[in-house]
Amino acid sequence: MPALAPELVLCAVDEPMANAWLAVAAGRTGVRVHRGSVLDIRAQAVVSPANSQGWMRGGIDAVYAQAFPMVENNVRSAVLALHGGELPVGDAQIVATGETEPAWLISAPTMRMPGELLPGDTVHPYLAARAVLRLWLEGRLEDGTPVRDAVHTIAMPGLGTGVGGVAPTTCARQVAAAWDEAFNPLRV
Structure with missing residues (x-):
């Protein structure tokens, strides 16, 4: 049976983000836009644009922590055990949500400290997206299963x-830019 093609669903609860995402999806096979919550999507994994310590107390992370009661503990434990207490911006970690769907949460920090306001010229979204895509393509779950075999939709x-x-x-x-680098390197 052939592997399912990967699908990235870009989610937005407001019009400015939805419109910006539409430009990303245009001409990119495997990318689509959803106007609404990340939690509305049938996906194996959701992305948490977290902080490097793994605290999930604000923004979408607080939504995830409420929807998946064990996920903050899972993220913090992985950050402590595998990354010495700080998952750097540009790295990503996949942990179980404790739910059937989505079964996984990919923590990809966009900021070092919780609540940090990023400068306008930051490259942190690129670094976080690149980390998610690399983990998706090259990473392994705790049991050794390739992430790409367990996660078809993010x-x-x-x-x-x-x-x-x-x-x-x-x-x-x-x-x-991160998508093009990962899935269409000739385009960059």
């Missing part, structure tokens, strides 16, 4: 666009 909110204050167009442009 739902991604704006990266750094809430608490971090990154403009939707900046985020979208950087996510597009």
